[in-house]
Amino acid sequence: MITRRTLLSSVPVVAAGALGLSACGGSGGAGAAGGPLTWMSMLHTPTTPDAAGPVMTALLERTGIPFEYQWVPDASKEEKINAALASGSLADITTLNQLAMPSVRDALSSGLFWEVEPFLADFPNLSAINPDTLAGARLDGVLYGVPFQKPLARYGVLVRQDWLDRLGLEVPHTVEALGEVARAFAEGDPTGTGAKVTGFIDRQESFAVGFRSLAGYFGAGDKFQLDDSGRIIPAAISEPWKQAMEWYRGVYAAGGVNQEFVTMQKQNQQQAIAQDKGGIVVTGLFEAKNYDALAQSINPDTEVEWTLINDITYADVPRRVVSDTGGGMGGLMAFNTQTLSGEEDLRRALELVDKLLEEPSFQLMTNGIEGTHYEINADGAVNIIDQTAWEQQVQPYNSSRPSDVVELYRSTNPYVNQANELMAENEEYVVTNPAQPLTSPTYDSSWTTIEQALTDAYNTFMVGQTTMADYEGVVESLRSQGLDDIIAEYTEAHQATS
Numbered sequence: 001m002i003t004r005r006t007l008l009s010s011v012p013v014v015a016a017g018a019l020g021l022s023a024c025g026g027s028g029g030a031g032a033a034g035g036p037l038t039w040m041s042m043l044h045t046p047t048t049p050d051a052a053g054p055v056m057t058a059l060l061e062r063t064g065i066p067f068e069y070q071w072v073p074d075a076s077k078e079e080k081i082n083a084a085l086a087s088g089s090l091a092d093i094t095t096l097n098q099l100a101m102p103s104v105r106d107a108l109s110s111g112l113f114w115e116v117e118p119f120l121a122d123f124p125n126l127s128a129i130n131p132d133t134l135a136g137a138r139l140d141g142v143l144y145g146v147p148f149q150k151p152l153a154r155y156g157v158l159v160r161q162d163w164l165d166r167l168g169l170e171v172p173h174t175v176e177a178l179g180e181v182a183r184a185f186a187e188g189d190p191t192g193t194g195a196k197v198t199g200f201i202d203r204q205e206s207f208a209v210g211f212r213s214l215a216g217y218f219g220a221g222d223k224f225q226l227d228d229s230g231r232i233i234p235a236a237i238s239e240p241w242k243q244a245m246e247w248y249r250g251v252y253a254a255g256g257v258n259q260e261f262v263t264m265q266k267q268n269q270q271q272a273i274a275q276d277k278g279g280i281v282v283t284g285l286f287e288a289k290n291y292d293a294l295a296q297s298i299n300p301d302t303e304v305e306w307t308l309i310n311d312i313t314y315a316d317v318p319r320r321v322v323s324d325t326g327g328g329m330g331g332l333m334a335f336n337t338q339t340l341s342g343e344e345d346l347r348r349a350l351e352l353v354d355k356l357l358e359e360p361s362f363q364l365m366t367n368g369i370e371g372t373h374y375e376i377n378a379d380g381a382v383n384i385i386d387q388t389a390w391e392q393q394v395q396p397y398n399s400s401r402p403s404d405v406v407e408l409y410r411s412t413n414p415y416v417n418q419a420n421e422l423m424a425e426n427e428e429y430v431v432t433n434p435a436q437p438l439t440s441p442t443y444d445s446s447w448t449t450i451e452q453a454l455t456d457a458y459n460t461f462m463v464g465q466t467t468m469a470d471y472e473g474v475v476e477s478l479r480s481q482g483l484d485d486i487i488a489e490y491t492e493a494h495q496a497t498s
Contacts, residue, residue: 136327145332160279163190182256201278216322446482
């Protein structure tokens with residue numbers, strides 16, 4: 001039974017030209033008529049690929065389903081998508097990455113898009129989507145599109161192996177040992193040059209990114225969590241989170257964290273890591289390759305060597321890692337109920353996505369054409385032949401791959417292969433956000449302000465300006481400013497869908 005297919009009558013209408021795209025609004029669009037399906041997709045590269053180029057030609061041949069992209073530059077995606085949603089002038093398939101935006105969530109349940117879950121079992125690749133990913137993709141229990149699949153958890157800890165070797169230290173696998181390594185880097189001479197360095201190199205988004213991952217080892221959740229009484233609460237007010245804060249502040253006070261981290265921008269963090277100013281970073285495991293390349297670009301004679309760690313534990317807390325990808329869900333491919341007006345039309349669009357999930361399609365959208373863009377070396381790894389051609393003709397399609405977890409060829413870079421192995425291993429221990437598929441009106445209206453207050457309180461505590469009692473006082477003051485309402489609304493929604 002398919003429901004919620006009535007177009008929301010109250011949405012305001014704006015000129016389709018505001019999109020700067022060839023919209024296909026109205027019933028009986030190209031997809032419904034058997035013509036090319038249209039797909040409004042995000043573009044993360046400076047140039048738009050040629051619609052008659054080698055990759056698109058190969059994809060059309062491979063899938064056997066005519067389709068064409070309507071590219072939306074990533075920098076203007078919120079404006080473009082909001083205009084398309086408001087006017088109803090949507091493509092047959094629309095990429096929706098900003099699922100936390102109230103306008104997107106409202107549109108999903110308005111009748112603009114099909115409920116697709118009843119159809120997934122009819123397709124070999126769609127039926128194999130990880131249940132955890134599907135759970136995070138539902139909105140109040142309903143799946144309004146096919147989720148983009150990401151690794152469930154990509155984060156870990158990168159530590160300078162050459163520094164460990166120079167100081168005679170073992171690779172840390174516990175929070176306690178990690179803190180000792182951070183202090184040793186700050187107090188010793190891990191570079192062998194006498195230069196003063198630190199342990200962790202953190203940045204301005206510590207509260208929401210790096211520290212959030214560290215707090216997960218202590219038992220804190222992924223942004224929100226279920227407490228012992230069955231309520232959904234922000235991880236940042238939980239006892240494990242506060243334990244992690246006390247520990248990290250101790251490391252900071254001992255010089256084991258860069259002292260200016262609360263103002264450091266991401267680009268400056270990357271430069272500091274590449275310039276040997278610190279030897280520990282909490283980040284995506286895949287970043288080891290990038291940090292190594294950046295260090296070599298600064299100093300071709302660099303001795304940098306990273307060890308990748310994904311099994312950090314704390315005390316008697318079971319091994320765990322909080323998801324950094326929304327539970328492996330990178331947004332939705334949503335299907336227009338107005339242009340794909342019948343089940344046959346929808347199935348045709350789902351068949352396209354299913355075929356793009358096949359390994360040969362993934363390879364085309366990742367590496368391009370063998371012999372033109374890449375070659376396979378004697379070790380079975382991919383070598384890009386023409387970097388410029390790859391960037392212009394292949395890279396734009398990367399963000400339209402329905403899945404980033406298709407296993408294909410090994411890389412010539414050992415950091416890439418190791419990171420892929422460890423990220424796959426993370427799946428067994430991943431912790432996801434129970435509030436992600438739920439709706440809280442107060443969250444939509446007030447969370448940005450609440451989160452900023454918590455971030456500020458975290459920062460002042462971490463640098464020694466306030467106490468834990470002060471942090472807890474901020475939490476208490478926020479309860480009447482929407483925090484308790486968010487907890488109540490999410491808890492009620494969770495109980496209703498459990």
